[in-house]
Amino acid sequence: MKIRAVQFSPRLGDVPANLATHRHHVEEASRAGVELVVFPELAISGYHLMDLAEELALTPMSPEFAELASLSKATALITGAPFEATPGRITNSALCFADGELRHRHDKVQLPNFGMFQETMIFAPGTSFRTFLLGGFRIGILVCREILFPIFPYLYSLQRADLVVAISNSPHRGLGPEGFASTGLWETMGTTCSLFFCQHFLFVNRTGFEEGLGFPGGSFFARAGQGIETRAPQLDEATIDVELSLDEVRRARLAGNYLRDENPELALREIQRILHERDR
Amino acid sequence: MNEIDSATVTAVLTRFIADAVAKTGHRGAILGVSGGLDSAVVLALAARALGPAGVTALLLPYRMSAPESARHGRNLCQQLGVECHEIDISPQIDAYFARFPAEPRMLLGNKCARERMSILYDHSVRRQALVIGTSNKSELLVGYSTLFGDSAAAIQPIGDLYKTQVFSLALHLGIPAEIIAKQPSADLWPGQTDEGELGITYRELDEILFQLVDRRLSPAQVVALLDLPAERVARVRQRIVRSQYKRTMPPVAKLSNRTVGLDFRYLRDLAR
Numbered sequence: 294m295k296i297r298a299v300q301f302s303p304r305l306g307d308v309p310a311n312l313a314t315h316r317h318h319v320e321e322a323s324r325a326g327v328e329l330v331v332f333p334e335l336a337i338s339g340y341h342l343m344d345l346a347e348e349l350a351l352t353p354m355s356p357e358f359a360e361l362a363s364l365s366k367a368t369a370l371i372t373g374a375p376f377e378a379t380p381g382r383i384t385n386s387a388l389c390f391a392d393g394e395l396r397h398r399h400d401k402v403q404l405p406n407f408g409m410f411q412e413t414m415i416f417a418p419g420t421s422f423r424t425f426l427l428g429g430f431r432i433g434i435l436v437c438r439e440i441l442f443p444i445f446p447y448l449y450s451l452q453r454a455d456l457v458v459a460i461s462n463s464p465h466r467g468l469g470p471e472g473f474a475s476t477g478l479w480e481t482m483g484t485t486c487s488l489f490f491c492q493h494f495l496f497v498n499r500t501g502f503e504e505g506l507g508f509p510g511g512s513f514f515a516r517a518g519q520g521i522e523t524r525a526p527q528l529d530e531a532t533i534d535v536e537l538s539l540d541e542v543r544r545a546r547l548a549g550n551y552l553r554d555e556n557p558e559l560a561l562r563e564i565q566r567i568l569h570e571r572d573r
Numbered sequence: 574m575n576e577i578d579s580a581t582v583t584a585v586l587t588r589f590i591a592d593a594v595a596k597t598g599h600r601g602a603i604l605g606v607s608g609g610l611d612s613a614v615v616l617a618l619a620a621r622a623l624g625p626a627g628v629t630a631l632l633l634p635y636r637m638s639a640p641e642s643a644r645h646g647r648n649l650c651q652q653l654g655v656e657c658h659e660i661d662i663s664p665q666i667d668a669y670f671a672r673f674p675a676e677p678r679m680l681l682g683n684k685c686a687r688e689r690m691s692i693l694y695d696h697s698v699r700r701q702a703l704v705i706g707t708s709n710k711s712e713l714l715v716g717y718s719t720l721f722g723d724s725a726a727a728i729q730p731i732g733d734l735y736k737t738q739v740f741s742l743a744l745h746l747g748i749p750a751e752i753i754a755k756q757p758s759a760d761l762w763p764g765q766t767d768e769g770e771l772g773i774t775y776r777e778l779d780e781i782l783f784q785l786v787d788r789r790l791s792p793a794q795v796v797a798l799l800d801l802p803a804e805r806v807a808r809v810r811q812r813i814v815r816s817q818y819k820r821t822m823p824p825v826a827k828l829s830n831r832t833v834g835l836d837f838r839y840l841r842d843l844a845r
Contacts, residue, residue, distance in 0.1 A: 305840060305842060306843045344839055468578070469576065469578065470578055472578045472581045501592065502588070502589055502842075505732075507585055527584075528588060
């Protein structure tokens, strides 16, 4: 499967402009034979929405929703948007469109709400981590902070996901002598998923600024069993193209045999015991 | 104190300045250049971000400012290729204080800072240039600034860098040695220095601030870690607390269901 990650700077609140960027990249990817185009978290709207969320949230009846679906007739796409499936309940959602319709939706479960983050003031949390099929690949989607909880890509591993697509709006922070500490967080988890869960792992982060918050990009691809292979530049808009196969996933699983030897039933029993004893 | 990766900081801050100018629809940037370190660093960043032709520097000396300050500012503008204008603010300052004497001396400093702000915003409109601030994290945290004076600007590119980190960045940016070497000063009267007024060196102040703010240590932990007198750390902490009003917008008294500043919430760089 040929996949293109689009690292760009969405304009806050300017849905028509962001949609035009989507159209441009999907059409260009289609001409290049790309089968899936991935955009960052909240690429339709920008990140720090506050009161804009209720003004901009997409619904299944929105013209923007119809346009994204229509674009996917040529090439499938994954993007992020505020989404209002139930009136009055807005989620931070990843939407996968393919063959002219919505193939899958993942509502962000882990909404950061500390320091500079205020997502629970805006969004209702998602409730599950389900996989879906696209082009023969089983795919799971993570949105930003979900990547930092190893249990979530593990849930996809249990469902035999071949590819995890992680879309993000991560601002840089933790300045030190080697750049920003935040960069290492994502690469560490991407490497872990690739090596130990034997998944292909694509991380797509945005660039640009919203007031003082800067988004560094730094999108990357980690091949199943191989670790990080391709990196987009820091700070600037860019695309990266990757080509991946199911055979690589199979070989990665056979090399480490983590999938064969894991024991989720035991883990589940132990988690239940631990929670029971801890909460007594 | 955290060392910084000056190349990364430069890459981020130049993009930050260019982004703000573009988003707000201005043609360029304008800032007050004092001949000191902070404005020199911001001027160099702005010149890199927008090209020298996109930046206007205003030198705004008062008659008691050190003569070398304006000279250092002019030399820097020449080195960077930035257009520079000098406006002596003495007549308008002296006209005011002829009616209302400047007692205590701090009033003179505040008036000069607000006069400079007023001139910068006037020229901002004339030139369609965004006013770029030059406050650093050390002075923002202890409130060493004049409210609606030097603290007034559209953006603060170096507001998350301590003074000692600004020194590192200045070396990276090739700021002339004559600016880096001199004592930091608000230059409001002869012999004035920041460290003299604050009663502490920047090296020590920044270390205390870094531990209290960035590392979230308690004052007692900072005293133990840095082996400092407890009252010195307490004084810094008190300055932070007492100057919080300078770092926030004025509160609006809530009456309705939706109140500006409380529950009418939008970012300022809304691109529509």
